[in-house]
Amino acid sequence: MSTAFRLNDAFSRDEIRRFSAKSDLAGWWAVGGTWALIAASFAVMAIWPHPLTVLLGLIVLGGRQLALSILMHEGAHYSLFKTRVLNDIVADWLCARLVWNDVKRYRRHHIQHHSHTNSDLDPDLSLVAPFPTTRKSLRRKIVRDLIGRTALKRVLGLFLMDIGALTYTVSGGARLVPRNGRSIASYAAEGLRNMGPMLATNAALALVLWAFGAGWTYWVWIAAYMTTYSLFIRIRALAEHACTEMSDHPLRNTRTTRAGILARLTVAPIHVNYHLEHHLMPSAAWYHLPRMHRVLRERNSIGPAPSYPDVLRTVTAKAG
Numbered sequence: 001m002s003t004a005f006r007l008n009d010a011f012s013r014d015e016i017r018r019f020s021a022k023s024d025l026a027g028w029w030a031v032g033g034t035w036a037l038i039a040a041s042f043a044v045m046a047i048w049p050h051p052l053t054v055l056l057g058l059i060v061l062g063g064r065q066l067a068l069s070i071l072m073h074e075g076a077h078y079s080l081f082k083t084r085v086l087n088d089i090v091a092d093w094l095c096a097r098l099v100w101n102d103v104k105r106y107r108r109h110h111i112q113h114h115s116h117t118n119s120d121l122d123p124d125l126s127l128v129a130p131f132p133t134t135r136k137s138l139r140r141k142i143v144r145d146l147i148g149r150t151a152l153k154r155v156l157g158l159f160l161m162d163i164g165a166l167t168y169t170v171s172g173g174a175r176l177v178p179r180n181g182r183s184i185a186s187y188a189a190e191g192l193r194n195m196g197p198m199l200a201t202n203a204a205l206a207l208v209l210w211a212f213g214a215g216w217t218y219w220v221w222i223a224a225y226m227t228t229y230s231l232f233i234r235i236r237a238l239a240e241h242a243c244t245e246m247s248d249h250p251l252r253n254t255r256t257t258r259a260g261i262l263a264r265l266t267v268a269p270i271h272v273n274y275h276l277e278h279h280l281m282p283s284a285a286w287y288h289l290p291r292m293h294r295v296l297r298e299r300n301s302i303g304p305a306p307s308y309p310d311v312l313r314t315v316t317a318k319a320g
Contacts (some may be wrong), residue, residue, distance in 0.1 A: 007281060010301055011292075012018040018294055024245055026287050027081040030074075031183055032268055033066045055219045059266065062228025065099050065221075066236065067269035069288075074270065076107040079285040091298055097201040099159050099225065101136035102194070105168050118246050118253040126172030128242040133185035135316040145234055151226040162194035163187040228266075235267045239276040239308060242315045252303060254279045256293060258305040267308065276302065 007016060041060045045053045074080040075091020092103045103283040109123055116122045130137075144150045157174060164187060166174040206218040245252035256276040257269035272278075274289035277296070284292060297300045306314070 008113045009298060010280060010299075011197055016294065019281060019288045020286075022079060022082045022200065022247075022285055023287070024081050024083075024086065024216040026285065027074075027086070027090070030127070030286065031071060031090060034064055034269070035094070042209060042214055042217045042220075045217045045220060046212070056219055057217070058224045058228050060226035061221055062232055063266040063269060065225055065229045066232045066267070068095040068099050069101065069233075070270040072099075072101055072103055072106060072273045073110070073272075074286055075103050076110050077282050079283060088224070090175065093197070093201065097197045098205065098228070100155075100195075100198045102197070106170060109168060114279065117248065117250075117279060118244065122239070123169060123173065124171045124237075127237040128244075131242040131315040132318045133316060134318050137318075138312070138316050141234065142231060146227050148226040148230075151232040152232075154230070159191070159195075163191035175256045204282060232267045235308065235312075236272060236316070236317050237253065239267070239273065239311045242311070243317075250280045251276065254301060255311070256302070257311055258307045260307075263308050272304075 011019065035187055037060065040107050041064070042058045045057045071080060072091050073096045075087040076094065078084055078087050080091055081087050086102055096102050096106065113124045118125070141150075157166065161174060164182075165177055167177060168174070183272050201234055206215065209215050209218050225314045227265065238245045239255060239257040241254055244255055254276050257263075257268065257273045259273040263273065267273075271289045277284065277292040281292065293305070295304075297304075
């Protein structure tokens with residue numbers, strides 16, 4: 001963290017203690033609420049099968065898949081529940097595995113992002129390095145997200161990482177791992193160990209839907225993962241760090257974004273839009289972030305948060 005700004009410069013000791021508090025009830029509320037909306041989406045499509053309900057399902061499920069990723073992120077910071085056991089088990093098996101990830105590997109990767117935000121050592125720098133860009137370029141990226149090209153590339157990367165052929169990352173920059181005489185059986189065993197939980201949790205979801213006579217809706221879950229989820233990940237990443245200061249100052253190298261109901265349903269679940277506050281105090285749970293933001297605003301430590309359209313205009317400021 002920057003020597004020019006410390007956490008004690010922003011909050012008192014009592015405030016830091018309050019913002020550090022964890023709640024199992026809030027953790028279950030977040031996980032349960034996410035799954036309740038997922039279940040409601042499946043129910044609406046099953047009861048009223050129609051292109052419009054499927055389209056709504058693609059949007060809502062893509063947003064809830066991002067919410068599961070954010071809950072994994074909370075678990076990686078040990079801020080979802082009071083105990084590490086609950087953080088790891090619930091964040092892994094009810095959240096991360098369903099979207100082809102896992103808490104343990106993600107945590108190792110993500111701590112480097114917090115330690116080296118917006119520096120050459122930031123493992124997530126590739127997500128925002130190309131910006132600002134042109135509107136035309138961003139439109140091409142959005143089209144690739146919505147037709148599934150981005151997801152196909154992601155799925156291939158996840159498969160190669162899971163078998164141990166690539167180094168793990170949740171952004172770009174994965175490197176080939178030297179084979180060193182490894183056998184196909186060795187790759188298969190590692191792949192089964194890493195992919196097995198993802199396959200098992202998704203199979204369980206599909207079986208539950210089938211048992212309720214709505215097995216076809218699982219394909220909407222897959223379609224959302226291949227389309228809207230990719231788009232929402234991109235917009236979330238842009239809002240957090242694109243076109244912010246390349247420094248270690250926590251009030252300048254990240255951004256909090258104003259989120260309305262539609263944004264919270266899609267690109268900003270679980271208060272992830274309060275990203276400046278999260279970087280300032282990574283141990284603070286998601287439900288403390290809005291209060292932290294208000295305190296910082298009241299003390300004039302930060303300015304008004306831009307909206308998501310504001311951010312998209314900022315990241316497409318390049319002529320062409």
